[in-house]
Amino acid sequence: MTTRRRFLKLGVLSGVGVFLYSKLGFLTRAFGAIPGGTLDPKTISKYQMPLIIPPAMPRTAKIKAKGEKNVDYYEIAVRQFQQQILPTGMPQTTVWSYGSVNHPGTFNYPAFTIEAQWRTPAQVKWINDLKDPVTGNYLPHLLPVDPTLHWANPPGGTAGRDMRPTFTTTPGPYTGPVPIVTHLHGGHSAQESDGYAEAWYLPAANNVPTGFATEGTWYNAFKDMSKKANGVAWEPGTSAFQYANDQRATTMWYHDHTLGMTRVNVYAGPAGFYLLRGGPDDMAAGTLPGPAPALGDPPGVKYHEIPIAIQDRSFNADGSLFYPNNREFFDGFSGPYIPYSDISPIWNPEFFGNTMVVNGRTWPYLEVEPRRYRFRLLNGCNARFLILKFSDPALSFWQIGSDGGFLPAPVQLSQLLMSPAERMDVIVDFSVLPPGAEVILQNLAPDEPFGGGEPHADFRVADRNTTGQVMQFRVVPLTAADPSTPPNLLTLPALTPLGPASNTRQVSLNEEDSAVLEGVGPREALLGTLSGGAANPLGWMDAITENPALGATEVWEMYNFTEDAHPIHIHEVQFQVVDRQPFEGVARPPESNETGFKDTVIAYPGEITRVKALFDLSGLYVWHCHIVEHEDNEMMRPYFIGPMTP
Numbered sequence: 001m002t003t004r005r006r007f008l009k010l011g012v013l014s015g016v017g018v019f020l021y022s023k024l025g026f027l028t029r030a031f032g033a034i035p036g037g038t039l040d041p042k043t044i045s046k047y048q049m050p051l052i053i054p055p056a057m058p059r060t061a062k063i064k065a066k067g068e069k070n071v072d073y074y075e076i077a078v079r080q081f082q083q084q085i086l087p088t089g090m091p092q093t094t095v096w097s098y099g100s101v102n103h104p105g106t107f108n109y110p111a112f113t114i115e116a117q118w119r120t121p122a123q124v125k126w127i128n129d130l131k132d133p134v135t136g137n138y139l140p141h142l143l144p145v146d147p148t149l150h151w152a153n154p155p156g157g158t159a160g161r162d163m164r165p166t167f168t169t170t171p172g173p174y175t176g177p178v179p180i181v182t183h184l185h186g187g188h189s190a191q192e193s194d195g196y197a198e199a200w201y202l203p204a205a206n207n208v209p210t211g212f213a214t215e216g217t218w219y220n221a222f223k224d225m226s227k228k229a230n231g232v233a234w235e236p237g238t239s240a241f242q243y244a245n246d247q248r249a250t251t252m253w254y255h256d257h258t259l260g261m262t263r264v265n266v267y268a269g270p271a272g273f274y275l276l277r278g279g280p281d282d283m284a285a286g287t288l289p290g291p292a293p294a295l296g297d298p299p300g301v302k303y304h305e306i307p308i309a310i311q312d313r314s315f316n317a318d319g320s321l322f323y324p325n326n327r328e329f330f331d332g333f334s335g336p337y338i339p340y341s342d343i344s345p346i347w348n349p350e351f352f353g354n355t356m357v358v359n360g361r362t363w364p365y366l367e368v369e370p371r372r373y374r375f376r377l378l379n380g381c382n383a384r385f386l387i388l389k390f391s392d393p394a395l396s397f398w399q400i401g402s403d404g405g406f407l408p409a410p411v412q413l414s415q416l417l418m419s420p421a422e423r424m425d426v427i428v429d430f431s432v433l434p435p436g437a438e439v440i441l442q443n444l445a446p447d448e449p450f451g452g453g454e455p456h457a458d459f460r461v462a463d464r465n466t467t468g469q470v471m472q473f474r475v476v477p478l479t480a481a482d483p484s485t486p487p488n489l490l491t492l493p494a495l496t497p498l499g500p501a502s503n504t505r506q507v508s509l510n511e512e513d514s515a516v517l518e519g520v521g522p523r524e525a526l527l528g529t530l531s532g533g534a535a536n537p538l539g540w541m542d543a544i545t546e547n548p549a550l551g552a553t554e555v556w557e558m559y560n561f562t563e564d565a566h567p568i569h570i571h572e573v574q575f576q577v578v579d580r581q582p583f584e585g586v587a588r589p590p591e592s593n594e595t596g597f598k599d600t601v602i603a604y605p606g607e608i609t610r611v612k613a614l615f616d617l618s619g620l621y622v623w624h625c626h627i628v629e630h631e632d633n634e635m636m637r638p639y640f641i642g643p644m645t646p
């Protein structure tokens with residue numbers, strides 16, 4: 001939001017007398033509070049409410065599916081409801097999230113955790129229930145949807161859906177029925193169950209306007225494939241995805257993935273953990289801290305394995321979520337927009353909230369005993385990188401797992417760098433602290449796009465009064481002995497590395513400014529290929545260029561031609577990080593906590609980031625930047641595994 005590069009651009013503009021007012025606004029942002037809604041984050045009392053530990057999502061039934069005798073079946077809807085996210089005494093917040101339609105009281109932001117067992121498939125009927133429960137009419141979006149992006153575009157009808165519509169004047173936000181499609185992030189999912197960005201669907205509402213497309217371009221094709229593969233019929237306003245759970249045990253999460261709307265759909269709340277357990281890759285020699293929430297737990301169980309989703313949000317004084325409704329919020333650019341320029345009027349290239357929300361509560365606290373805990377950490381922010389560090393140097397993180405399951409061995413780290421969508425499985429030993437001790441989990445990453453480097457030395461760290469704090473741990477007396485193995489003595493499951501690659505592919509990360517207004521940008525971010533060593537940016541609609549053979553192991557070399565780091569996520573696979581190499585420099589090995597499998601990797605500016613993956617399911621998938629504002633405005637590409645038959 002406030003990189004030096006953008007500062008210089010605005011300086012140039014103000015020099016020609018265009019944006020003096022905006023520039024003043026910008027200066028306020030650069031050296032003052034993080035802009036947001038009408039609720040000043042400094043007026044929110046911290047550490048007033050305990051951390052919510054999401055319970056296990058109740059199953060609807062055990063069922064048989066085609067070729068499968070034992071399938072965990074869920075019926076999960078996305079609904080709108082109110083939740084106390086700000087401290088008690090402040091207003092509630094209207095959010096969206098998932099819950100089991102058969103179990104009232106399970107709708108929560110973040111959603112309850114899906115507990116999956118290795119080689120026991122899970123089938124989820126994902127229901128778009130963004131409807132008024134009384135009238136059956138659709139609910140409009142809680143947040144401003146920019147209809148000028150390349151997006152789902154239901155008003156375009158079947159001919160104009162999943163397109164960038166043409167406008168003759170600058171439109172306001174889209175207020176029609178909201179498309180959704182859920183993706184299991186990290187899942188080894190068949191294409192029809194992956195939540196493809198053009199496989200969205202509207203709620204089956206009473207008042208969907210005539211002429212609107214009710215499903216995305218790929219919905220019906222995947223519906224047919226799903227019928228064939230799993231024997232399940234999709235009803236209107238739903239899809240039924242089946243997850244094989246045949247991968248290494250790990251921490252995954254599920255969230256919305258609709259074309260051009262992911263940033264606002266996920267910001268509104270729909271996200272939850274999906275923990276896959278069991279199998280040969282989940283057998284550490286030793287005892288890990290536990291238990292985690294399980295189905296049928298009586299009240300009062302003490303959990304020592306806890307998922308922690310960290311997100312930044314901004315609020316208005318009435319408790320509502322704030323997300324910018326104009327481009328001007330980002331860089332002061334107040335137009336001209338359509339039809340005189342190519343800058344979208346609402347979309348912001350990145351959004352940074354000024355309040356930290358952990359498991360759906362602002363700045364919560366967790367009482368911990370002086371013993372070991374296992375935390376499944378998720379950076380669930382839209383654009384914000386996190387650098388987590390305890391305020392007490394006696395505490396450290398023992399990282400045992402990453403996106404794709406256990407690391408080869410535990411790694412002790414004093415701080416954790418997490419880009420959006422990354423997960424880290426860590427053990428923290430609070431026994432080094434006396435009862436009564438209070439420790440803050442801090443965030444030392446910047447309040448702006450991350451470009452690499454170390455806190456203080458290379459960038460200004462997050463505001464120590466707001467986004468520089470994440471949550472608090474309060475040490476209380478020990479009630480029972482800790483049976484868990486000290487992390488330095490844990491032997492983690494063996495990791496089988498991928499074989500040699502049969503193909504190396506060069507891809508690129510790009511950002512483009514306005515093509516008509518000098519010095520205004522960015523307009524959009526793009527992936528692409530390389531052509532003669534130079535960037536060849538490509539958009540969502542360009543022909544597929546990444547087409548690995550089924551069963552191929554490939555190295556992807558990601559050239560980052562932009563000035564920011566981007567978390568790049570490839571669907572279907574868990575990859576290994578090979579190395580990183582500055583354009584003019586020598587390669588360096590992956591970080592000590594990147595030696596397992598991953599699905600999201602930080603690609604630094606001016607570097608080639610190499611990952612190696614085995615593409616073992618055929619079909620249509622995507623790879624994209626997980627700064628969701630980028631993903632929504634072209635920084636996502638379809639890719640295809642195996643022969644592309646029409």
Ligand SMILES: [Cu+2]
Nearest residue numbers: 566625627630
């Ligand atoms: Cu990006």
